Amino acid sequence: MDTVKVQKIVLDVLKPMEPSILELSRNINAVDGVDKVSVDILEIDKKVENVKISIEGPSLHYENINRIIENMGATIHSIDNVLTIKEPSD
Amino acid sequence: MKKLGKKIEHYEKITGMSKLARRYFVMNTFDGTLTIFGVLLGSFLSGLMEVDTIATMGLGAGAAIFVSGVWGTYLSERAERMKSRKDLERSMLRNLDSTDISRAESFATVYVSLIDGLSPLIAILLVLLPFFISFTPILDVLSAYYISFGMCFVMFLLLGIFLGKLSKENLAISALKTLAIGLICAVIIYTISSLTASSHI
Numbered sequence: 384m385d386t387v388k389v390q391k392i393v394l395d396v397l398k399p400m401e402p403s404i405l406e407l408s409r410n411i412n413a414v415d416g417v418d419k420v421s422v423d424i425l426e427i428d429k430k431v432e433n434v435k436i437s438i439e440g441p442s443l444h445y446e447n448i449n450r451i452i453e454n455m456g457a458t459i460h461s462i463d464n465v466l467t468i469k470e471p472s473d
Numbered sequence: 474m475k476k477l478g479k480k481i482e483h484y485e486k487i488t489g490m491s492k493l494a495r496r497y498f499v500m501n502t503f504d505g506t507l508t509i510f511g512v513l514l515g516s517f518l519s520g521l522m523e524v525d526t527i528a529t530m531g532l533g534a535g536a537a538i539f540v541s542g543v544w545g546t547y548l549s550e551r552a553e554r555m556k557s558r559k560d561l562e563r564s565m566l567r568n569l570d571s572t573d574i575s576r577a578e579s580f581a582t583v584y585v586s587l588i589d590g591l592s593p594l595i596a597i598l599l600v601l602l603p604f605f606i607s608f609t610p611i612l613d614v615l616s617a618y619y620i621s622f623g624m625c626f627v628m629f630l631l632l633g634i635f636l637g638k639l640s641k642e643n644l645a646i647s648a649l650k651t652l653a654i655g656l657i658c659a660v661i662i663y664t665i666s667s668l669t670a671s672s673h674i
Binding site: 399401402403406454455456457458 | 486488564573574
């Protein structure tokens with residue numbers, strides 16, 4: 384049976400000002416299967432900021448990424464973009 | 474150990490606790506030194522030469538300032554941080570319990586409380602050290618007084634230098650400022666001592 388792997392996810396996230404996007408990015412990057420993380424600030428409010436997080440890797444596990452984001456006090460508003468590939472089984 | 478270090482570093486990035494701890498450290502070391510200086514100068518001017526009484530008084534002051542520092546800071550820090558977290562929760566529209574934010578804040582509260590309590594206590598114990606030595610025949614009480622007063626002034630100077638380094642100001646001026654505060658305190662205690670002595674006559 385073929386396996387489908389997620390290789391890119393783009394998330395719309397609301398996060399507190401602290402931890403910074405640098406910390407957030409580093410923590411997401413430490414998750415297994417994540418190769419590259421890019422964070423863009425979309426909007427800055429008094430205590431929170433809205434960011435777009437683009438995550439890439441050979442095999443992403445959304446649950447693990449979500450857990451890290453939630454743990455840092457942030458909330459995923461929406462999944463804006465996903466890239467999956469099919470790997471045929473031998 | 475490395476993991477713990479990383480965790481503390483992470484908490485520091487969230488709370489910025491080291492800046493606060495540094496402020497508490499300077500403020501309370503100064504507080505502790507000035508308190509014990511006052512206690513010792515008062516007892517010296519009253520002619521108190523019983524080393525056990527002096528040590529008990531000093532340790533009593535140390536214990537009180539430690540308990541007051543730890544609990545006072547813990548309660549006020551906790552309340553302040555709770556308030557700001559509730560505000561943040563309202564902005565985030567979610568509960569932040571069991572997140573790194575709440576863990577970091579709890580850690581920072583305990584950390585700064587301990588700094589607040591321990592820094593004056595350590596300062597007091599250091600200044601009292603000559604009196605502990607004077608329990609042995611090595612040092613007499615009068616010498617212990619002079620050494621302790623000297624230590625107080627050295628600590629005032631060191632705190633001034635530390636503050637000067639922090640604010641990148643002239644170190645000598647900064648050291649002289651803290652030293653001057655010690656001298657002002659000495660003048661006040663001397664005046665009080667003279668007034669109370671004259672009221673006995």
